[in-house]
C-alpha cells in the first residue's frame with residue numbers, strides 16, 4: 573500500500589478555512605449541554621506538505637453546492653490552496669475523512685487525485701438504504717456521491733479497511749463515532765505524531781473535556797475512538813478538530829485564511 577520510499581518523511585500541516593463563520597447553539601458542539609451558549613465554527617480543509625506531498629485532507633465544497641446552500645464566507649478551496657502554491661488539479665492524493673457534504677462535496681475539484689476513504693464509510697453512504705433516510709440525506713450530497721461512484725473500480729478510489737499507511741509518514745486511522753467509519757489522519761511531523769481528527773471532534777474542547785459534539789452516530793464508539801487517537805498522538809495538543817475557529821486565530825498565519833498548525 574505504501575507508495576514511494578521516503579526515509580523520515582515528515583510533513584508541515586496547514587489548516588485552510590474555506591467558509592464561515594457560522595453560529596449555533598453550544599449544544600451542537602458540546603453534546604446535550606450549553607444550550608444557551610452561542611458558538612462559532614468554520615469550515616476547513618487541510619494540506620500536508622512534505623516529501624510525499626502535497627496531500628490534501630478533505631475536499632471542501634464545490635462552488636455549485638456552496639451557491640445552493642448559500643454558504644457564508646465561502647471561497648473555492650481551489651483558490652485557497654493556490655495561496656500556498658498548491659494547484660488542485662495537480663494534487664495526487666486526497667484523504668476523505670468522511671462523506672458529509674462539507675468534507676466530501678468538493679471531490680470534483682481534484683480531477684487527478686486518488687481518493688482514500690474507508691470502505692465501510694463508502695459502502696454506508698453509497699450502498700446502504702439507511703443513508704437515504706432524511707437525517708443522512710441532510711448531511712450528504714448526491715453530486716459528490718455520484719462522482720465517487722463513477723470512480724469505483726478505478727485506481728483513483730482506494731477503499732481502506734481499518735488502519736492503513738497510505739504514504740510514508742501518513743496513516744489513516746479508523747475512527748468511528750461521528751459517522752459509521754470516519755477516518756482520522758496520523759501524520760509524522762517535526763513535533764511527533766499529529767492527528768487530523770476531522771469531525772471526530774468539532775472543537776478542541778471536545779478532546780480536552782472528553783465530551784463529543786452532538787453530531788454523533790455512536791457515542792460508545794466515539795469514546796473508544798478518542799482513546800485510540802489520544803494514544804497515537806504525541807500530545808493532546810497535536811490532535812486537531814474539524815471546525816474550531818481557534819485553528820485560524822491561534823496558529824501562525826501564512827496567507828489569507830491559512831494557518832500552519834504544525
Ligand SMILES: [Zn+2]
Nearest residue numbers: 672674771814
Ligand atoms: Zn464537518
